[in-house]
Amino acid sequence: MPVTTARVIADLPFVAAQVHDDRVAWRHPRDGQWHDLTFTDVAEWVMELASGLVHLGVEPGDRVCVLSETRPEWSAVELAVLAAGGIVVPIYPSSAPEECAWIIGDSGAVLLIAETDEQRAKIAEIRDQVPALRDVIVIEGGGLAELRSHGRTSPVPVELDDRRAAIDPDDPTVIIYTSGTTGPPKGCVLTNRNWLTMCQLTVELNYVLPDDVVYLFLPLAHVFAQIVQLSAIYTGTTVAFYGGDTAKIVPELSQVRPTFLPSVPRIFEKIYTVATTGVPEDQLRQAVQVGLAVRKFQAADQPLPADLAAAFDKVDPVFARVRAIFGGRLRQALSGAAPISVEVLEFFTAAGVPVLEGYGMSESTGVGTVNTLARHKLGSVGTYGMANLQLKVAEDGEILMNGPHVFAGYWNNPAATAEVLTDGWLHTGDLGEIDDDGFVTITGRKKDIIITAGGKNIAPANVENQLRQSRWISHAVVYGDLKPYLVALITLDEDEIVPWAQAQGLPTDLPTLARTPEARALIQDVVDEANSHFAHVSQVKRFTVLDRDLSQENGELTPTLKVKRKIVHSTHAKLYDELYS
Structure with missing residues (x-):
């Protein structure tokens, strides 16, 4: 059952421990083996880190940056900062020192958690530009373990309970800095209400199920990965974190055997290329047509005609290789952050690996429209109208959104906020169309x-x-x-x-x-x-x-x-x- 009693996101790990108990929350590779952490384990880890943060002097409302690859420690730090009443500010591990300086300085962060000494060295280069930054803790340097140890030996549960109780649903939780295709990044302020709306939507659509295993390699500095990790805690789903090496994603998929995979289009495109190399174009086209026909019969729970079944038996060996690449039990995948071609989507659907496309942005908590297994249209980014989410197309073709998923504005930037928020409607900058069935198609960027x-x-x-x-x-x-x-x-x-x-x-x-x-x-x-x-x-x-x-x-x-x-x-x-x- 989902964690419906969480009032704010800071409650999530502790309520999840009560609801999901010894179910596996996180799985991660170390020393050639996969190690499991239960929801109870996660809650204890978060509580100890949060106590350590309080002793370190982190106050409610303080901003804490995280500069790291996706890994369990990243998620534990985030939940701990929130439990201590702070605000999380992610930084991409690929960010240059100057980009780090901008985000740290603009957010006014007092603490930064770095993954490695190499990341800490980047901060050392620009330390004189960020006077508000008091401390840097290195995950692999033992600093995080020391922080946890201090919190374990000197817990402050009453202080943490009081801090969580003081959090308002409309208070900021995470400030995600947009990647900045033009100009310096702007900090999107996302609230507790934003994230809980997203979690509730996940349950409403049956998108991530309690028995699912999700493989997560997306950067946690991006809203897409944040959706995955928080909704997984909400629903009681297992998240398997990748080992940090993108070259090992495919081997790890075969080990984890995920049932749900969130990804960017490039991964699906690369797998598509590998799977179709050497297959003549006419043969591939025919195989996809046969596969799509079979999936329609299966979706309608109807028996296959004999001639179609025979044709599918001939082409399925190609599709079987595709299913094996994903581990053999993938229920569905979600592609976001960039467009993906209909040809690629049709191929994976025909192969029995449904790749569904969704649409959102940091300013909408990554939520906007989505295709589901029950209702989808390849080539569209799905439908809208769930959980009080509203969407319309302006006269000039721009997509506008309204609802509890729309962000609170840009951090310390009222002018930029006013440019995109008008009477509660978010001006996305994306151009699109809505067909008669309510499916949305993105046709381009207004500025592009x-x-x-x-x-x-x-x-x-x-x-x-x-x-x-x-x-x-x-x-x-x-x-x-x-x-x-x-x-x-x-x-x-x-x-x-x-x-x-x-x-x-x-x-x-x-x-x-x-x-x-x-x-x-x-x-x-x-x-x-x-x-x-x-x-x-x-x-x-x-x-x-x-x-x-x-x-x-x-x-x-x-x-x-x-x-x-x-x-x-x-x-x-x-x-x-x-x-x-």
């Missing part, structure tokens, strides 16, 4: 719309998404504002293009390979195929292949792998200019 020299409005994401379906392409960035036609900057997927180059007897280093006529011809075929899906004005007329991939290190990608469009345009302005020369 390209207006050509001929006055045509084009959403570049549609064209880019089509190009990225190619196994050879990692990223595509379309350009053409006030220009006569569209051009694109394209990067090669090293994992796929290098084996192809070897087979062709071509150079395997990307800078050299990107300049070869053979690679150019390969990508030209992809561009031609993508163009066939669009009207003439939306077609890419010229392109250039970059000699490296886009990266977070170069400031071109956010931590969730969204393209920072303006930075890419600025960094590679000369290449774009050459395409118009």
Whole structure:
């Protein structure tokens, strides 16, 4: 049963211990083995850390930053800070020192929990810029264990009970700084009411079930991962934290055998590429059609016609490999944070691994619309109207949201808050449409719309998404504002293009390979195929292949792998200019 009696998020771990007791809450790898923590174990850990924080001088309302990869300690620290009456401020572990300085300084954080000495060194570089920061505790340096030990030997349960009782449902809990595709990040203030609304929605939709095992590798600095960890505690679901190495995600999936997987599109796209490599296009298309037909019969609980069953037996070995990659018992997966193509979704549905798409943003607690197993439409981001959530499309096509999931505003930034909140309605900046069945489709970003020299409005994401379906392409960035036609900057997927180059007897280093006529011809075929899906004005007329991939290190990608469009345009302005020369 869900933890419905929690008044504020700080209550969650303690009420969950009473309700879920010795059920497994968290699972994590260490020394080659997976170790389990029950809900009671988690509550004890949180209580001891919270007591340690009180002794350290953390007061109600104080901001505490967490700079770490996703791991159980991250979640324990967050729950402990909340239990002590504080506010959590996540920082992506990939953040540069300057980005850390901005978030620490803007939030006024008094304490930072760093994962490693390497992360602490980044803070040391900018320590003079953040005078409010009093302490830095290192998880792997023994600092967190020491904090817990102090809290264990000197518990303050009455003090913690009083602090939790003083928390208001509309008080801030977490300040999530947006990844900042333009300008410095802004801190989205999310309240207890925001998170509890999200938890209640999870139960209402039967999205995460008590018997589920969720594999979590998403960064906890992102709202998507926060949804997963908090709703799992609320529903009594087991969360298996990844081991910290993205190269081991697939092997860990086979070990954990999750029933639910939240992910960004890139992971599904990579698995799709691996699973379909070597399968002729016509054969793949036929297999997907057969698989989709079978799933419709199964969803309606109807017996398969003999000819369809025979056809499925022939193609299912390909699908069986896909199911095995995910561990063999995946009930459903959720894709968010960026668009994913219908072709990829259809393939996984046909394979018996439903990948459903949802839509939300930090400002809406990651909630907005969602597809469910019971009601979904591939290519849409789902429906709305759950748990008093409201959504509408303005006259200019912008999606607006209203409800208890909408954030309280940007931290210390009333001007920016006023720009996006009007009479309780959140102006998302996303453009979309609602069909007759209530399903929402995202058509682009309001700020990203390209207006050509001929006055045509084009959403570049549609064209880019089509190009990225190619196994050879990692990223595509379309350009053409006030220009006569569209051009694109394209990067090669090293994992796929290098084996192809070897087979062709071509150079395997990307800078050299990107300049070869053979690679150019390969990508030209992809561009031609993508163009066939669009009207003439939306077609890419010229392109250039970059000699490296886009990266977070170069400031071109956010931590969730969204393209920072303006930075890419600025960094590679000369290449774009050459395409118009």
